[in-house]
Amino acid sequence: MTSLERAARPIAWAEPPAAVRFVEDAWTVAVAELQKLAHDPTELLTRAVQPVLWLLVFGQVLAQARAIPTGHIGYMDFLAPGVLAQSALFSAIFFGIAVIWERDLGVLHKYLVSPASRLSLVSGKALAGGLRALVQAAVVYVVAAIIGIHLQLGVVQLVAVALAVVLGAAAFATFSLIIACLVRTRERFMGIGQVLTMPLFFASSAIYPIALMPGWLQALAKVNPLTYQVDAIRSLMVSGGTASFPLPLDFGVLVFALVVLLVIAARLYPRLAM
Amino acid sequence: MSNVIETAELRREFGPVVAVDGLSLHIEPGEVFGLLGPNGAGKTTTIKMLITLLPPTSGRALVAGYDIAREPRLVRRSIGYVPQLLSSDGALSAVENLDVSARLYHIPASERRRRIDEALEFMGLGDVRDNLVRTYSGGMIRRLEIAQAMLHRPQVLFLDEPTVGLDPTARRAVWEHVRRLRDDEGTTILLTTHYMEEAAELCERVAIMHLGKLVALGTPASLADAVGPDASLDDVFTHYTGGNLDEGGTYRDVARTRRTAHRLG
Numbered sequence: 418m419t420s421l422e423r424a425a426r427p428i429a430w431a432e433p434p435a436a437v438r439f440v441e442d443a444w445t446v447a448v449a450e451l452q453k454l455a456h457d458p459t460e461l462l463t464r465a466v467q468p469v470l471w472l473l474v475f476g477q478v479l480a481q482a483r484a485i486p487t488g489h490i491g492y493m494d495f496l497a498p499g500v501l502a503q504s505a506l507f508s509a510i511f512f513g514i515a516v517i518w519e520r521d522l523g524v525l526h527k528y529l530v531s532p533a534s535r536l537s538l539v540s541g542k543a544l545a546g547g548l549r550a551l552v553q554a555a556v557v558y559v560v561a562a563i564i565g566i567h568l569q570l571g572v573v574q575l576v577a578v579a580l581a582v583v584l585g586a587a588a589f590a591t592f593s594l595i596i597a598c599l600v601r602t603r604e605r606f607m608g609i610g611q612v613l614t615m616p617l618f619f620a621s622s623a624i625y626p627i628a629l630m631p632g633w634l635q636a637l638a639k640v641n642p643l644t645y646q647v648d649a650i651r652s653l654m655v656s657g658g659t660a661s662f663p664l665p666l667d668f669g670v671l672v673f674a675l676v677v678l679l680v681i682a683a684r685l686y687p688r689l690a691m
Numbered sequence: 692m693s694n695v696i697e698t699a700e701l702r703r704e705f706g707p708v709v710a711v712d713g714l715s716l717h718i719e720p721g722e723v724f725g726l727l728g729p730n731g732a733g734k735t736t737t738i739k740m741l742i743t744l745l746p747p748t749s750g751r752a753l754v755a756g757y758d759i760a761r762e763p764r765l766v767r768r769s770i771g772y773v774p775q776l777l778s779s780d781g782a783l784s785a786v787e788n789l790d791v792s793a794r795l796y797h798i799p800a801s802e803r804r805r806r807i808d809e810a811l812e813f814m815g816l817g818d819v820r821d822n823l824v825r826t827y828s829g830g831m832i833r834r835l836e837i838a839q840a841m842l843h844r845p846q847v848l849f850l851d852e853p854t855v856g857l858d859p860t861a862r863r864a865v866w867e868h869v870r871r872l873r874d875d876e877g878t879t880i881l882l883t884t885h886y887m888e889e890a891a892e893l894c895e896r897v898a899i900m901h902l903g904k905l906v907a908l909g910t911p912a913s914l915a916d917a918v919g920p921d922a923s924l925d926d927v928f929t930h931y932t933g934g935n936l937d938e939g940g941t942y943r944d945v946a947r948t949r950r951t952a953h954r955l956g
Contacts, residue, residue, distance in 0.1 A: 432797050445794040453782040456823060523776025527839070530742050531795040532768040690744045 439540075442533035446541025451548060461508075461549060465556040468504035472497065472560055475624075485625050490567075490657045497566045498651040498658065499623030501557040505550035505582050506643060509589035510614050512546045513597030513606055520601075520689045529690050536683040539594060543679060546590025547583035554582045567656040574653045581653070584671040585646035589617075591678040598685035622647050627661060645670040693756070695720045695847055695879040696741065701750035703736050710736040712903035713750065718881060720846075723873055725894035726883040729932050732900040734883040735775065738849050741881070742772050755846045768796070771840030775851040775883075779835050781825030785816055788824060789839055796843035810838040814868065830861025837868060841878070848872065850882040854889060866893055887924040897924075899931045906931040 432438065454461055472493075479485060480492040487495035519525040528538050562568055593610070600606050618624075620634055621643040627635055638644045649667035652660035660667065696718040703711040711733040718724045726734045739745035741754055743763040752759045755769035772778075779788045789810060793803045811817045814834040824832060833853060840848060850869070854862040870893065872878045884890055890897050891911045899907040899914075907914055907927065915922045918930045 430797070430799050430802075438797065441797070442795060445791055449780070449783060449787065449791045452787055453780070456782055519780075521776070522781075523774040523778045524780050526744065526772065526774045526776070527778040527792075528795070529744055530767055530770065530772045531792070532764050532797075533795045534764075687744070691739070 435534075439534060439537045442537035443541035443544060446528070446533075446538055447544040447548065450542065450545030454549060458552075461552050464504070464508045465553055467507060468500045468553060468557050469560050471500045471503065472557070472564065476500070485629065487626060488659075490655065493564070494567055494655045494658065495626075495651070496624060497557065497561045497568075498654045499621075499647050501554055501578075501582065501654065502585060502621075502643060502647045502650055503618055503623050504553045504557060505586040505646075506589050506617060507614060508553060509546050509550060509586040510593050510617075511610055512542075512590040513593035513595075513610070514603060516542070516594050516597045516689070517601065517603050517606055521603075526690050529687055534683075535686050536679065539591065539679055539682040539686050542594060543587040543591045543675070543682075544583075546593075547585075547587030550582050550586035551579060554579065569654060569656055569658075577653045578650055581646055581649040581668070581671065584668070584675055585642065588642055588671060588675040588678055591675065591682050594682050595678065595685055598682070598689050601689065617641060617643055620644075622651075622661070642670055642674040693720075694718060694753075695722075696724075696752070696754050696881065698737075698741070698752040699750055701737070701740060701752050702748050703733075703740060703745065704748045709903050711740070711747075714900075714903075714905055716898060716905070716908075718879060720879055721873065721877050722896065723869065723880045723882070723894050725890040725897040726881065726900060727885065727887070727890055727897050727928060728883075728900035729885065731902075732932070733903040734900055735851055736903075737900070738772075738851050738881070738883060742770055742849055743767055768843075769846045771843070771845035771848045773833075773836045773840050773848070773850050773853060775855060777832060777836070779824045779832055779839060782823065784823055785811060785820045785827075785835050788835065789842060792839045792842050798843060806842055810842055813871075814838045828861070829857050830864055833857065833861070833865050834868060837865070837872075841872060841876070844876065845878065847879045847881065850880060852883055852885075854884070854886065862889070869893055887928055891924045899928065901932045 433441065476493050476496045479496070483492070485492055485495075516525070558568065596609055596613070597606055600609055620637040621641050622638060623643065627638050627644070630638060645662065645667040648660050648662050649664055649671075651658040652664065694717045696716065698714050698716045701711060701714040702709070714733075714737060726737060728734050736745065740747050741752055741759060743759050743766050746760060754766045757765040757769065759766055779785075783791075786807060789807045790803070793807060798806060811820050814837065816831060816835055816838070819827065819831070824835065827835065837850070837853075853869070854865050857865065866889070869880060869882070873880060882893070894911065896908070896910055897914065898905055909917070911924050914927045915924060918927050922930075
């Protein structure tokens with residue numbers, strides 16, 4: 418193969434260093450996603466209906482029944498952080514549909530033939546998935562304030578909740594992207610998406626304390642990132658909310674899950690275009 | 692003069708199916724080269740290997756002087772690609788689409804705006820630059836996609852079935868732009884097509900693939916002469932591929948082509 422000659426022509430402009438490129442590329446991908454949302458926010462708004470129902474219907478009924486012991490805080494105060502995390506999860510878990518859609522269209526190929534690294538592409542997608550969830554968080558805060566949930570509105574708490582929401586939603590969006598890479602068609606994805614959401618949701622402390630669960634479910638809950646996301650949000654969002662785990666552990670688990678999922682996604686993402 | 696694309700015994704298998712079977716090709720700088728063949732001949736698989744979306748099973752290829760297996764990032768930086776499917780995002784405007792590309796190729800901020808304006812002007816899309824691409828006609832989308840693939844001035848442009856699903860007027864407009872890219876920029880262009888008219892119109896040389904193998908290679912005129920007096924490129928195609936009725940093309944290929952045609956139409 419020595420006959421293959423080099424005809425490489427140097428590129429006309431200098432590229433920034435790899436680390437800078439990574440951040441810029443991920444941000445470019447995330448911004449494109451957010452621009453799409455800005456052009457057509459319908460999906461985002463319809464997804465905001467569900468958490469409102471959980472708070473207004475499910476929450477009110479269970480609070481009346483006093484069926485779930487939540488210690489020194491009322492059930493509505495206990496539930497609101499869970500509903501926030503849940504709404505972020507439900508919208509993030511179907512993120513993969515958009516990826517399959519992009520693959521069917523061909524937009525995916527465009528990204529994959531660009532010089533951007535695979536990791537930066539999936540990180541950008543994950544960031545967009547995380548930032549979208551902030552819209553839902555805002556809706557939940559407004560509804561929660563209206564129905565008299567005791568919110569903590571300090572800047573530090575708000576920023577920390579936002580961070581927990583973004584990290585968790587980014588992790589679940591990446592998880593969804595991985596599923597999309599594995600199943601490859603929308604039909605199969607819809608089925609699997611439904612199957613995964615409920616166990617993730619029920620095997621977490623979103624709507625009842627872990628202590629109420631049978632042992633096997635407690636074990637599942639303890640390896641479920643959603644539990645740590647809810648735990649962090651609960652202690653930061655409502656007055657008197659207490660964390661079951663130390664906050665650094667909650668955030669550590671979320672960051673760890675996100676990084677592991679991103680690395681796996683970066684490996685699988687190019688397979689979608691093959 | 693060194694070659695812009697060189698492949699040596701390039702091969703790709705999908706399970707028991709050999710999609711590309713020992714392809715060796717040389718494409719010179721500034722050439723418009725056509726890869727022809729019926730559905731399932733291995734054209735798209737070949738392109739996907741050259742643009743680093745699909746690793747070859749064996750064999751080697753250099754694109755713009757870089758090895759597709761060992762230097763994929765450098766290959767990607769040197770090429771532009773317009774897939775058979777749609778590559779511009781319908782939920783974004785033309786400017787937003789171009790901006791994503793400009794940023795991913797790290798075109799300096801000082802040049803980004805100017806190049807985007809130029810590209811829109813060149814493709815005749817200046818008036819609709821802020822409209823969502825989903826409101827465009829098929830021909831406009833194709834022109835935008837070519838503009839997007841050319842923004843970083845790649846050495847090689849890959850066009851996979853660039854005019855599938857376009858009406859004759861839109862098709863001629865795309866041809867015109869392809870020719871201008873070659874003449875003004877000296878871009879080397881590799882395109883696949885199964886429209887013989889398109890190959891005869893645009894390509895300096897064509898290769899005909901059949902069942903993963905290269906079965907003919909030459910200028911459109913020399914291939915026609917070899918087949919017989921007064922032979923057209925259609926006759927050449929039929930001669931080498933044994934007629935393309937009921938050959939190749941899986942259900943998925945057909946579905947994709949129809950879907951693309953439907954979206955563009």
